[in-house]
Amino acid sequence: MSELTVFKRPEALLPVTMHYCPGCTHGISHRLVAEALDELGLRERTVGVAPVGCSVLAYDYFNCDFHEASHGRAPAVATGIKRARPDLIVFTYQGDGDLASIGMAEIVHAANRGEKITVIFVNNAIYGMTGGQMAPTTMPGQVATTCPLGRDTNLAGFPIRMAELLSALVTPAFIARGSLHSPLEVVKTKALIKRAFQYQREGTCFSLVECLSTCPTNWGITPTDSLKWLEENMLPYYPLGIKKTPEGKEA
Amino acid sequence: MSELTVFKRPEALLPVTMHYCPGCTHGISHRLVAEALDELGLRERTVGVAPVGCSVLAYDYFNCDFHEASHGRAPAVATGIKRARPDLIVFTYQGDGDLASIGMAEIVHAANRGEKITVIFVNNAIYGMTGGQMAPTTMPGQVATTCPLGRDTNLAGFPIRMAELLSALVTPAFIARGSLHSPLEVVKTKALIKRAFQYQREGTCFSLVECLSTCPTNWGITPTDSLKWLEENMLPYYPLGIKKTPEGKEA
Amino acid sequence: MQNEMILAGFGGQGVLLIGKMLAYAGMKEGKEVSWLPSYGPEMRGGTCNCTVVVSDKPVGSPVVKSPNIMIALNRPSLDKFEPSVRPEGILLINSSLIDRKAERKDVDVLYVRANEVAIECGSPKAANMVALGALVGKTGMVGVESVKAAIAKTFEGKEKIIQLNYKALERGVAIGKGEAQ
Amino acid sequence: MQNEMILAGFGGQGVLLIGKMLAYAGMKEGKEVSWLPSYGPEMRGGTCNCTVVVSDKPVGSPVVKSPNIMIALNRPSLDKFEPSVRPEGILLINSSLIDRKAERKDVDVLYVRANEVAIECGSPKAANMVALGALVGKTGMVGVESVKAAIAKTFEGKEKIIQLNYKALERGVAIGKGEAQ
Amino acid sequence: MAKLLMKGAEAIGEAAIAADCRLFFGYPITPQNEIPEYMSLRLPQVGGTFVQAESEVAASNMLYGAGGSGARVFTSSSSPGISLMMEALSYLAGAEVPVVIVNIMRAGPGLGGILPAQADYFQATKGGGHGDYRCIVLAPWSVQDAADLIMDAFDLADFYRNPVLMIGDALIAQMMEPVEIREGRKPCKPLAPKDWATTGNKGRKPNIINSLILDPEDLERHNRRLKAKFDSMERDEVRWASYNTDGDYDILIAAYGTPARVCLTAVNELKEKGVNVGLFRPITLWPFPYAPLREKAKKAKAVLTVELSTGQMVEDVRTAVCEDLPVHFYGRQGGILVTPDEVVEQVTALLGGARPKGARKGGKA
Amino acid sequence: MAKLLMKGAEAIGEAAIAADCRLFFGYPITPQNEIPEYMSLRLPQVGGTFVQAESEVAASNMLYGAGGSGARVFTSSSSPGISLMMEALSYLAGAEVPVVIVNIMRAGPGLGGILPAQADYFQATKGGGHGDYRCIVLAPWSVQDAADLIMDAFDLADFYRNPVLMIGDALIAQMMEPVEIREGRKPCKPLAPKDWATTGNKGRKPNIINSLILDPEDLERHNRRLKAKFDSMERDEVRWASYNTDGDYDILIAAYGTPARVCLTAVNELKEKGVNVGLFRPITLWPFPYAPLREKAKKAKAVLTVELSTGQMVEDVRTAVCEDLPVHFYGRQGGILVTPDEVVEQVTALLGGARPKGARKGGKA
Amino acid sequence: MSKITIDPNKCKGCELCVKACPEQILAMGKQLNVKGYFYAQVAEQPRCIGCRICCIVCPDVAIEMAVQGTMYKYFDY
Amino acid sequence: MSKITIDPNKCKGCELCVKACPEQILAMGKQLNVKGYFYAQVAEQPRCIGCRICCIVCPDVAIEMAVQGTMYKYFDY
Ligand SMILES: Cc1ncc(C[n+]2csc(CCOP(=O)(O)OP(=O)(O)O)c2C)c(N)n1
Ligand SMILES: Cc1ncc(C[n+]2csc(CCOP(=O)(O)OP(=O)(O)O)c2C)c(N)n1
Ligand code: SF4
């Protein structure tokens, strides 16, 4: 009987070692995007937009054209590409500091204009790359280097639920939140990402998938404990699921 | 019998002629803010923050300290003032281009941090000062100088409902929408503005009142027709009322 | 010969338009021209003006501080610009709306009942055309035909309006030449 | 006399800390000192190093390309920095973790079983202190008491840890002086 | 093509379209609103796309994306808006993405006013963004010039893979003049296909638009390569014009943009009175025409720099002529334009040996 | 107070607190994260407030508000983040609001790298924002210097009602050195009460912080008043130091920040070999010490400018010495620091008359 | 009895008060004010019911109201 | 029959696969790879049920799976 490889590195991901810390789930979301591009046959007409954040080097990992954006402006850069070349598939890959802090105006307006792009939003409740500062998504009480006594909601407010916030816009969109903390959720998140790209392929609408992710290094715990921490702390606050579809209801 | 003046220019409004076009309801919202400051006895410890927009000269009209912000950044400027001097009453007065376009990140984050400031948001569905360009709040089909054939929601998306968008944040706040198109709504809007300042006085939360307003000049119709246009076109899309209270429900 | 003109009036009186027509007519005749509107955050509702230069040589400054020709379609414009007109210059006053005489004695003043004449021509809005005609009639700075070409181009396809404007222009020209008021 | 040192190892081995202690001890003795960490977006998980200068004169460059002293607590550090040590310089190798000998013949090599010695002292984490002690013992660059002061300040209030570190340090000093391994 | 009477703003837009630009991203700001307004009307008519960005920060990053994907694209703004593009400008230069940015300068600093000024000279020529980069800066003095230069701007941007700026005082956009949009012109530089653009990697390795280079040796190499490119611009792209400099003159006026026209009027007036004054007009503000200016200044006894600022280009003028002769400065600010009379007065006073009223030795201490 | 061993970043924070600053608004960026991190810990301990802004744009506008209400306030960032502050910087200068901004420079342009550089010299000294404005720019070369200068920075800002910049290469923030935070020191300038601040208009007319002036005559007056203020800074605030310039020397080195220390090491090494070389270190990059540098250069046959850029300060050096003598440039880029050996090599080559390897005549064509 | 005063030089002639007055007792005048606007005037003061609606809608705060005796409060303003 | 292959040089030793395998047949090795990490290994290949959970959770895409014959699809991935 012949051997059949049923799981392997997707073609859209180059065969290189990524620089992410051990157990960092950035690697999983990279793979999910790559698999989606492969399975939908989009790789050769895709342009990715890399953020400033731990995934800044995404262009070294994906086997497709890439554009490095300035911090937070990936949705604007993607808008530029997509408007210039509507035939291309354009996605941004952004962290929570990038998208929810400095890039708030750009993501809200790209979503509101209904740019036909796909946004992969990796929410790990911290600034990973710069060494663990508070993000807009940092949990109440969570310690970070710029809130050494834990996030004080009186001074810094509550974490922002980006998927819900963007769903409050009127312009049709596909917006969903998945998580990378368990095999089942990874599988579900992949389906969301694939669906997001499908909407783009059809030219239907803006699409965004928020992926709850871990940062073992800056959370200061092991990769395994990070998955648990995500589940126990982030999941209750960031409910998973589809928040908005262009059809107006979950179809 | 002695004569009693029952309606007059509030003390917090200087006795000068404002530069607004005839029938522009910016003047009404100015008066409402001034009345609220007078009635709550806050004028002498208030700092207003003027936007860039038709109300850029607000500092010439209010009888209190004022700080002119750069375009869209009034909430950041107000944050600076309030954090430096929590004893002061700080409010911003912003147009829809200022607050909902270039200043999107600043308003979302000031609201999300729960800055104890009050935001008066004057939504006239257009860029007044610069001569009638499309705003994020411009109605579908509405003609503006940068959408000469009318706002095309396929290219520019739908108008942003700022009050609803900001209400989607978790941090407690008082957020409401009033309108200036009829005597009754002016009266109700005044109550909202007063309540907003009361929350600030108590140090309770961030507060924002969106005021639907007219721009006869750039809409190209008379002041009276403008009120009607607002009522017929904006009101159905921008529902009035209290969207969020710090108590968690309308009290 | 270089004509440096300021044309001023209320917002709706069409001074920007006749300024453009003058420049266009000049350009048609191979002259060097420039047109510059006043602009400002407070222009709405208030007065409005433009500067037009029509010249044989390349235009230096498109901004003019001392025009040799000034058209005042309303009182505030006259008040504002009368002092700046160069001695020996021309001052055209819309006497339909302006209730005073010129104060300057060293300029050539032409009073034109622009609004009344426009009404007589059947187009109350064409007071600006009457004034333009008067200026052209008086100075011969550009040919009447060139101005007509400008009118025809501006209102392309609207034959009736073109004819009305021609009429107002011609009445103005006659006034400018001193033939009739 | 100016000592320019590079101290390198894995992330968790505490090289930044002993670097700071050296600098602190030098400062205590009135010397001019500087300490500079390597920093980079990829420092996590990988190797980590710092540069310390202890000198009689003001410190010029806090960046050192050719140190006269190098401490390698792990193999990658040795591989990376060995070639840069100045001839006649000192190379301190943590032989507990490094399975090769120095390649340089023109430098003074000191092998220290830092991890084993630390375990013997009852604090497996104090391999860095052993190495620090060995360096101080060998060079006398700063006094042992000054280093102890640095330890006391760093772990202020944690008497037990201080004592353990003293012990590891002293064992290192002895090794550095060639008294014992 | 026949001459048209056009506003500078519209001529810039129409010329960009004639230069095959089909994309505009911008945000309104006085006194250049007529540019985005014109583009919003015209681009859809020619199959192009206009997007009103949410801010200048976003607009400049949209440019970055569109330029990176190989499109010809431009934006325009005015002083405060341009300041918001400084980060993106540095990225554009660092990642070598060709785009064109127009600054219709208004009076500053801060919100300032909306009338014409030239006080963003430093920002444009010395690098308002961070890091070692340079942009060619073109300075038109008429509507025709603006139309011509923006067409060249696209070619220069593409040739060098670098952002190109065109800066004009507000009059350039607001005034109407006869203009001819040169259709079917040849590019001013030989242009290669944009095989570096992000267009999908079918049949080739991925293209990456990027300015992050973590290895310091690599980044240094990149910096030096960029520097060599900027050096070549300094060598090959200097543009300038001079007037009335064939004969003898005691004074050489240096000015750019609309003030240069005012100065030319003054030069002509003086000539009629028998006074010969030369006029030197830099067309590229960077690379600045140091050598030609020095050459032209040789005949003069003094240079008078005229600007709508408190003295910015005058520093480059001083650098150019070094200590060969004194450099005087006359400027108006706040949105006020210099007049021919003022320039005549300045020159006359200088010729009389007196330090003219209102003038000062600008620049360095 | 005894000397402490502190990271530059922490010393800057602690010195700011000692200078009565109780407010910090900032956004993380490498290599200066230790400044906001330190402030987030320390400020609440001394009754102050730390706010992590959503961006550098917001941070700089928070500064604008806080400074306008009379508070001492500062922010810090690194190159790309500083570019995002250019609009606010122009507003701060235009509205005359005193604040302090620290730029811990990293390699650029664009995202560049995170290692030390000095390529934001132009941006800081020539005005990265729009309009006619200037900021005093202080350049420390050690941790102690950084602590001392930031204290002065607050005084200078308050005295002139103008933003003050302190720019350091990344080493300034990252290294530890002994430092003494001078508690209870006297301000370096006499300070008046801030009766212009927005603090509520009880018993007085409203105070207005503003840079919009619509009347051109008024705005021109404002511009000229600002210019006069900048002129007075040029007169009174020039700071510099020189080393080994008492005797004779053929070469004068010009450098600032950490490279100046490297150069000093080289100067000392050369001295040991019997070669005398002078070192000139600008401490204020604006106002630039043109006259003192020229004076010091008189003894030399050539000037060597050393920078972590492709050549920025060298333009001011050239302006200073004009054509008195040749100005050479040696720079490293990409995050690489010059070494004493390299400087020695450059000097030796120059003395030998040869054009040193890697050096070039920087600056203008 | 309530008395309405319209400041002719503050009025910009927008007519909002005229259209809003429930008693229709305000009217546009035929004279220009200093700014060049035709301004609103009270045509029939005695019929004024003191509702203050004109004051409330005037964007230029050009209208004042005084009462003699007590006033019925239509709404809490 | 499914076969798991773990690339020792891609593995960063995060242990996520080890913890996730429902059959508990993966284990951390005792050797360092080129990057200095202890890497995961398949301890009991024959017990593998081919669920691909290890592949799915590996952040470094270090695991591949091959089958002989048909495979039961636990979920559509
Ligand atoms: C303008 C600007 N500001 C700040 C930075 C520094 N910076 C780099 S990454 C980052 C945040 C990264 O956090 P996040 O987006 O959550 O991504 P993560 O690393 O967590 O994946 C910041 C602030 C920058 N490069 N540019
Ligand atoms: C950075 C910057 N960008 C653009 C402008 C130009 N600008 C001035 S006001 C304005 C918009 C005004 O619209 P809005 O906020 O809706 O206020 P309105 O005039 O309608 O009351 C714009 C774009 C500016 N001054 N600064
Ligand atoms: S720092 Fe955090 S987010 Fe960044 S690679 Fe490491 S674990 Fe992942």
Ligand code: SF4
């Ligand atoms: S332009 Fe519009 S918003 Fe501005 S004052 Fe006039 S009517 Fe009001």
Ligand code: SF4
């Ligand atoms: S108070 Fe009421 S009734 Fe009287 S004039 Fe005003 S609107 Fe009319």
Ligand code: SF4
């Ligand atoms: S509402 Fe006010 S401004 Fe308008 S017409 Fe009446 S009085 Fe005049």
Ligand code: SF4
């Ligand atoms: S496929 Fe399933 S059973 Fe087999 S090793 Fe992986 S996780 Fe374990």
Ligand code: SF4
């Ligand atoms: S999940 Fe991947 S990286 Fe982690 S231990 Fe397993 S094989 Fe190694």
Ligand SMILES: [Mg+2]
């Ligand atoms: Mg993150």
Ligand SMILES: [Mg+2]
């Ligand atoms: Mg508006």
